[in-house]
């Protein structure tokens with residue numbers, strides 16, 4: 001029988017809620033075809049082998065709660081299935097730059113936070129006590145300092161690090177080297193949704209490019225109604241998200257496209273959309289005999305199903321890397337993440353994942 005994969009969660013928000021409820025859904029429906037899983041098994045590991053053994057957040061209504069309750073606490077919105085009782089208690093994390101201006105009235109940190117030096121010791125003790133071996137980082141966009149704090153914790157505790165947001169760690173040579181020197185695997189940065197705007201836009205752009213057409217202008221507008229989108233109204237927190245989303249697409253086009261002719265980014269918060277994310281994609285260019293063409297596309301998708309469908313594989317690949325004692329940046333990042341250290345086409349990236357799984 002495969003060993004369990006002991007995962008710690010940083011940020012008990014909507015993405016994590018989707019991941020844990022999705023795993024529970026598959027457990028409850030064992031006899032049915034597992035629709036929506038990219039890999040029912042990765043190596044010897046099935047979705048059932050993932051166990052959440054520690055969790056950290058800043059929300060006063062989540063800290064001290066058991067995980068099965070905290071995932072349904074406000075402002076989380078995912079309500080797919082009931083969870084069994086959990087013994088894992090959500091512990092305090094330092095706020096640092098985690099809570100932005102627009103979400104301040106929805107995410108309320110403790111009135112008297114523990115001083116960071118003491119908190120760091122408590123966190124390390126919790127990770128050791130719970131035998132956490134992989135940390136999954138689900139902090140809000142713009143949490144560069146908080147992400148660096150947690151990357152240091154991974155380095156100090158020997159936990160593999162799966163970085164789901166665009167705070168650049170795995171894709172930075174200096175951080176990747178630190179993980180390599182300590183022989184700790186890192187997968188990042190910024191999760192690429194299963195059928196998200198990024199993958200759809202990338203594949204379309206690549207198709208036009210492969211078939212000899214130019215791409216003269218392109219945009220991707222994204223709207224949603226959860227705290228992730230609310231937080232992203234704060235433009236100063238968005239810089240890395242825009243870089244991540246833009247490079248994910250422009251890396252697939254062989255000819256240079258002027259920065260003024262590409263707009264890709266989260267664009268607005270529409271409260272009643274909840275976790276539904278809408279993306280509007282347009283590509284304009286020229287094909288045979290310099291004749292113009294254009295493509296318009298509207299994507300309507302559940303944002304959290306989208307992220308969980310990929311993180312469930314990234315976690316299992318992190319575990320395989322631990323089993324094989326592979327430290328540093330993991331190349332599977334180019335399939336799972338928008339901003340890996342090295343961009344590949346999605347077909348090459350998929351092959352990298354399949355080869356990695358086969359060892």
Ligand SMILES: NC(=O)c1ccc[n+]([C@@H]2O[C@H](COP(=O)([O-])OP(=O)(O)OC[C@H]3O[C@@H](n4cnc5c(N)ncnc54)[C@H](O)[C@@H]3O)[C@@H](O)[C@H]2O)c1
Nearest residue numbers: 011012013014015057093094095098139140141165227307
């Ligand atoms: N499809 C997707 O959902 C998708 C795709 C790519 C990237 N991401 C990224 O994943 C991240 C998580 O998304 P989400 O929808 O779960 O966001 P969310 O706002 O629902 O959850 C964030 C959680 O982090 C907590 N938090 C804030 N500061 C913290 C700190 N310093 N320490 C610990 N916890 C802290 C909040 O209380 C909240 O529970 C975001 O950065 C998002 O952009 C999501």
